[in-house]
Amino acid sequence: MRPSGTAKELKARRGGGANWGLIRFALRRLLALVLLAVGITLIAFFLSHLVPGDPVSVALGEQASVDPVARAAFIHRYGLDKPVPEQYVIYMQHLLHGDLGNSIQSGRPVAQDLSVAIPATLEVALVAVTITVVVGIGMGLGAALRKDSWLDQVLRIASLAGVSVPTFWLALVAYYVFFFKLGWSPSGGRLDPALNPPVHVTGLYTVDALLAGNLPLALNAVSHLILPATVLAAYTVSFVARFTRSSVLEVLEADYILAARAKGLPERTVIFNYVLRAALVPIITLVGLAFGSLLSGTVLVETIFSWPGVGQYAYRASTSLDLNAIMGVSLFVAIAYVTVNFVVDLLYGVVDPRIRVE
């Protein structure tokens, strides 16, 4: 956020220096990511291994967990008989080789489970973010330009309702109305049950289906995406709209807007090239934030739409005290958090050349 430095620095940045700055910045972020990941594994590991819950009886059921032989075999198999610090060292050694361990509940490697769940969540989250940006910024801009009009009032109430509605209930109502009553929406899942998923390339079904040249399959995937993504976006659209409104109102008061209008620039140029561009920086921050809230939302929404994503996986992992799976999800969340912040910081530079990374 620092203002531009001395003339010398500026020159250095205009030359080849800018790219080096970007690389240094990326490397610093990568280091931060590694530190955060280690911190998260440390905390998540010790918390989840020291909690009073008993993963053995959850995994084996009350009956079998009383049987000492089965119990000992299970504990030995997952290395739970070793001291916790040693377990952590073993876990980290495996992690360095890309091995997240086996999930207790699915019996498969956690990495394999996540490679299916993450794209599923990512696909619906990306659609939701797109809806959020387009509709949220549009609503906020409209409200700000018509401040105190009936449109402003309606949008204000709509956005307050959007942040007040329980996501899981909205999902239920949407499912009931659009699937059960109207039959417009499919019953849930990522594809119709009769269809086979496309060959795995990105894991995003729409993209993979298009890559395979299978348009009907892609359209089917889209039809499954619309309802969950819209429900998920209801909350984020509302708060982005509210924030955009206040951000735009602030910019509208600036002297350079007055100057632009005084110059006789067309209103459209003033709004899109001057107002929106200046208002965009804080909005981008908020959209980054929205990504986090979308991840929270997926836990609640995925259940209703039988969406096999990270939310459902995290839910099942934490209710069955599936330690390796909990660790895997924690790591994914940490990486997603750092990545989103990184992208947000890069976007700052695109929108506002004054805050190019140094």
Added chain:
Amino acid sequence: MESSTRVFGLSDADVVAAHGIRRSRTRTGSHWNQPLAVAGISLSVAWLIVAVAAPWIAPHDPLAQDSLRFLAPSVSHPFGTDELGRDVLSRVLWGARISIPLAFLLVGVAGIIGCVLGALAGYFGGVIDELVMRAADLVFAFPTIILAMAVVAALGPSLENAVLALIAVRWPAFARIVRGLILAMKDSEYVYSSRLLGASSLRVLLADVMPNVAGPVVVFAALDVGTAILLLAGLSFLGLGARPPTPEWGSMVADGTLAFNYWWIGTFPGLAILTVVLAYNFVGDTLRDALDPRSSRAVESRV
């Protein structure tokens, strides 16, 4: 972590708003004439009355099971009956006695913890600041529900543990706000003059700084009551909060998902959550406009 304060902290405008509180306080009166404010106040008062009076106004016992299961809304059961033949209206009314007081408790405790830690961090800086803010960063790195879910799963699902988990994830929001405000006014002239008069740190904090922090914190707390109700209902919806047969709104919506051709089971408790949260957001929004006439800010919290 240079970006963390920028991403999750307060913008300059918030700080300006904080400084403007005294100036704009005189204008507060007019804001309460707005329809939104009136609606918010009436709705939240109405729900408080329902919470207090539920035992007398509920037509049936919320736990009493009946052979009349899945009855559609009618005169004797205006919201119908659920899968165990319990009266949905009575359960919705009794639900107010659970969600509303717990949300106040949650916001109160998280607010006090957050304010104290944030004030210490902002005022003394240094190691305390680092410790508190890095702890807050860690909490912020996780989506609220996922973190709360993990905490509840570890402690065991119950309403008490859900509240504990949500306190653990909500205090950092208060800490950040208070820290930001205190940082902004630490170097103000009235704090300097108070120091010059020989006031102790504690006295400066309580007598000079705190009164100026109170406004934004109250606004945030009002908005956070809504968030708390949503989060608590969300955890119960997932089966990590209230246990059956407690008439808790989130778990009642979950009952609705199991029998969704009987729409009334899930719809009415959901509407109850929506109206309560809406009421507190109306109030919080009006308060914020009153304190910062220029803008209405987005709800900072995430669900």
